[in-house]
Amino acid sequence: MGLEKLEDIVDIPYPQHPHCATVLVLDTSASMSGNKIAELNEGLRILTDELKEDDLAVKRIDLAVITFGKGVELVRPFTGISAFDPPELSAGGYTPMGQAILEAVRLVEERKAEYRTIGTDYYRPWIFLITDGQPTDMRKGDEIWEKVIEAVHGGERDHKFLFWALGVDQANMTVLREISPPGRTPLMLKEAKWAEMFLWLSKSLSQISDSRIGEQISLENPVGPEGWGVIQL
Template sequence: MDSDTLEQLVDIPYPQHPHCATVLVLDTSASMKGAKIAELNEGLKILSDELIQDDLAAKRIDLAIISFGRKVEVIQPFTGVSQFEPPELEAGGYTPMGAAILEAASIIEKRKAEYRETGVDYYRPWIFLITDGQPTDMSRGDTRWQEVIQVIHGGESDRKFLFWALGVDQANMTVLRELSPPNRVPLQLKEAQWSDMFLWLSRSLAKISDSRIGEQISLENPTGPDGWGSIPL
C-alpha cells in the first residue's frame, strides 16, 4: 500500500506529534440507568472540554469509546480530541465486560499498527474501564476469563498498554481486583465524584501529552484526602 492510499484510509491528525491512544470501556448495562448514565454522559463532555483547552493534549490524545450493555459496540473509533464528539449513551441489557475488554485491546493494537505505518510515534496507550456491576459473559476460571486475564496482565507486563479499572456503586470490586494487573489495584468511585474523576483523567492525559515518550511521570493521587476514589479493602 502506498503512502497516499494509506493516508486516505487512516486519518491521524498532527502526525508530527507523538500520540496516546486512550480507549474508554464503559458499562451501559441496565443497572446504569438513571443518574449513573447521566453522570457518565456529562463526564464525557467534561473530558472533551478539558482536553480541547490543552494545546498539546488536543494534538496528541486520541480517544475511542467502547460500550457494553445490549451489545459490545465501538461507539467512537479512535479520533483526535478536536474531532471528538461526546456520545449520548443509553443504558440497557447485560454486562458483557469480557468481550468489551478484548475488543479494547484489539483496537489498540490496530491503532498502534496505524501509527507505525504512518510513522507516528506514540505513548503507551490507556484502557480505562468503568463499571457498576460484574461480567455476565464470563466467570472465574472459564475460557473467556482466562483469556481476558492473559490479555490484561500480559498487555501490562509487555508494556502494550496501561489498564485502569474503576468500580462505581455496587461494582464487584473483587472481580475487578482479579482482572487488574498486580501493580495497579482497581479504584472505587466515591459518591457523587464523577466530575472530579473525569477532571483527573483529563489532567492525567494532559500530563502524558506534555512528557517525552518513555518518561516516568507522577499522576495526581486519586485516593488522597481530597481525591475522588478509594481503594476497596
Template structure:
C-alpha cells in the same frame, strides 16, 4: 498513592519509509491512545448513567481546550450493556464529541475488554505504518456490576499487555461493582468511585493525559493521587 507511569515506544526502527495517510498528514504529533470501556448495563440507569454521560462530555471539552493534548491524545469509546458497541472510533481529541449514553441489558465486560485490546493493537499498527511516535496507551474501565460473560481471556490479555508495557489498564468501580472480580481482571488495584464523582474522575483523567502529552516517550510521568483526602476514589 502516587503512580509513576513510563511511556515507551512500540517498535524498533526498520529503515522502511512510512506511508503518511490522510488522517495523520496534517498532524504528525506523537500520540497517546486512550480507550474508555464504559458500563452501560441496566443497573447504571438513572442518576449513574446521567452523571457518567455528563462527565464524558466534560472530559471531551477539557481535552479539546488543551491545545497540545487535543493533538496528541486519541480517544475511542466502547459501551457494554445490551451489547458491546464502539460508540466512538479512535480519533484525535480535538474531534472528539461523544454521544449521550443509554443504559440497558447485562454486563459483557470480557467481550468489551477484548475488543478494546484489539482496537489498541489496530491503532498502534496505524501509528507504525504512518511513522507516528506512540506513548503507552491507556485502557480505562468503569463498571457498577460484575461481568455477565466469560472474562478469563480478557484478564490474561491484560496481564500480558501490562508485562510487555503494551498498555496500562485502569479499573474503576461504581457503587455495586464486584471489586473482587475487578481485582482479578486488573493488574493495578481497582479504585472505587466516591459516590457519583464522575466529574472529578474525568477531570483527573484529562489532566493525566495532558501531562502525558507534554512528556517525552520513555519519560516517567507522576500522576496525581486519586485516593487522597480530596480525591475522587478510594481503595475498597
C-alpha cells in the same frame, strides 16, 4: 489517480506529533440507568471540553469509546480530540465486560499498527474501564475469563498499554481486582465524585501529552484526602 500518501490512507491528525491512544470501556447495562448514566454522559462532556482547552492534548490524544450493555459496541472509533464528539449513552441490557475488554485490547493493537504504518511515535496507550457490576459473559476459570486475564496481565507486563479499572456503586471489586494487572489496584468511585474523576483523567492525559515518550510522570493521587477514589480491601 495519483498515488495516495500513507497519511491519507490512515487518517491520523497531526502525525508529526506522538500520540496516546485512549479507550474508555464503559458499562451501559440496565443497572447504570438513571443518575449513573447521566453522570457518565456529563463526565464525557467534561473530559472532552477540558482536553480541547489543551493545545498539546488536541494534537496528541486519540480517544475511543466502547460500551457494553446491549452487546459490545464501538460507539466512537479513535478520534483526535479536536474532532471528538462525546456520545449520549443510554443504559440497558446485561454486562458483557469480558468481550468489551478484549475488543479494547484489539483496538489498541490496531491503532498502534496504524501509527507504525505512517511513522508516528506513540505513548503507551490507556484502557480505562468503568463498571457498576460484574461480567455476565464470563466466570472465573472459563475460556473468556482466561483470555481476558492473559490479555490484561500480559499486555501490562509487555508494556503494550496501561489498564485502569474503576468500580462505581455496587461494582464487584473482587472481580475487578483479579482482572486488573498486578500492581494496579482498581479504585472505587466516591459518591458524587464523577466530575472530579473525569477532571483527573483529563489532567492525567494532558500530563502525558506534555511529556516525552518513555518519561516517568507523577499523576495526581486519586485516593488522597481530596481525591475521587478509594481502595476497597
